[in-house]
Amino acid sequence: QQQVKQSPQSLIVQKGGISIINCAYENTAFDYFPWYQQFPGKGPALLIAIRPDVSEKKEGRFTISFNKSAKQFSLHIMDSQPGDSATYFCAASKAAGNKLTFGGGTRVLVKP
Amino acid sequence: KAGVTQTPRYLIKTRGQQVTLSCSPISGHRSVSWYQQTPGQGLQFLFEYFSETQRNKGNFPGRFSGRQFSNSRSEMNVSTLELGDSALYLCASSITGGRPNEKLFFGSGTQLSVL
Numbered sequence: 001q002q003q004v005k006q007s008p009q010s011l012i013v014q015k016g017g018i019s020i021i022n023c024a025y026e027n028t029a030f031d032y033f034p035w036y037q038q039f040p041g042k043g044p045a046l047l048i049a050i051r052p053d054v055s056e057k058k059e060g061r062f063t064i065s066f067n068k069s070a071k072q073f074s075l076h077i078m079d080s081q082p083g084d085s086a087t088y089f090c091a092a093s094k095a096a097g098n099k100l101t102f103g104g105g106t107r108v109l110v111k112p
Numbered sequence: 113k114a115g116v117t118q119t120p121r122y123l124i125k126t127r128g129q130q131v132t133l134s135c136s137p138i139s140g141h142r143s144v145s146w147y148q149q150t151p152g153q154g155l156q157f158l159f160e161y162f163s164e165t166q167r168n169k170g171n172f173p174g175r176f177s178g179r180q181f182s183n184s185r186s187e188m189n190v191s192t193l194e195l196g197d198s199a200l201y202l203c204a205s206s207i208t209g210g211r212p213n214e215k216l217f218f219g220s221g222t223q224l225s226v227l
Contacts, residue, residue: 032213043116043202043218044155051213089155098145098209098216099168102155 003027004092006103014111019077021106023090026071030092034100035064035075038087047088048075080110113139116219118203124225130191133222135203137184141217143167143209144186146178149200149221158201161186162209190224198226 006023013019025033031052036044050057050064050073057064063076077084090103117136125131137144145168146158157170161180178188184205190197200221206214 034216036218041220043204043220045218046215049213091155098143098160098204098206099157099170100147100155100216101157104154 003030003101004090004103006090006106008106009104010107010109012109012111013080015080015082017080017110019075019080019084019108019110021075021088021090021108022072023074023103024070024072025092025101027092027094027101028071029094030101032093033064033066033073034091034093035062036089036091036102038089038105044089077108080108082110082112084108085110116203116205116217118201118219118222120222121220122223122225124227125193126227127193127195129193130189131193131224132187132189133201133203133224135186135188135205135219137186137203137205138217141205141207142184143206144180144184145204145206145209145216146186146188147202147204147218148172149202150198155202158188160209167209193226195226197224199224 034049035047037047038044061078066073091100093100119134143162145160160168164180175191180186202221204216204218206216
């Protein structure tokens, strides 16, 4: 059972453009929603995270939007740069703890 | 501060063999988790250890096991390897794994190929 669905699977954006990745979850017990960035040959690295009591969180060029009623959250990458080309994963977990349920990943390519 | 260290980086085994992977967490981190990453199934949680005790377990067969030592270093073992066990095995650590918003740090993984 895929509890976190992520779309699109891949994305091509021009330098300076906006990348948008969407995730939907099923388990209402989830209350921690991180996004990870993974480069080839490396493990995932935490990018930004949100809890459901907040509808939006911004850190630099990265913004998470959260819609609790729709059970959806999204990552926006503003002013996308070639160095942002990577695979992005959304995830969810119940409260504290490291048992993360990951989405399927989105491969982002930023063209110069 | 050194990051999460996993050894070996690459491993080739044949069906039926067993394998042991090693993980050294970031200094001071006491929670260690293991994940399997494959192109088909994505990232899947295997198990988590804290203070030498398994605290959480994913939906994997009993062939997958792990342990944690008193210095927080962890090993995972896969017995009777199957072709489908070919994957990138990722180790992640955090300070306690028991607090909200606690950051989880991943290693670069061990790429296991089963022939």
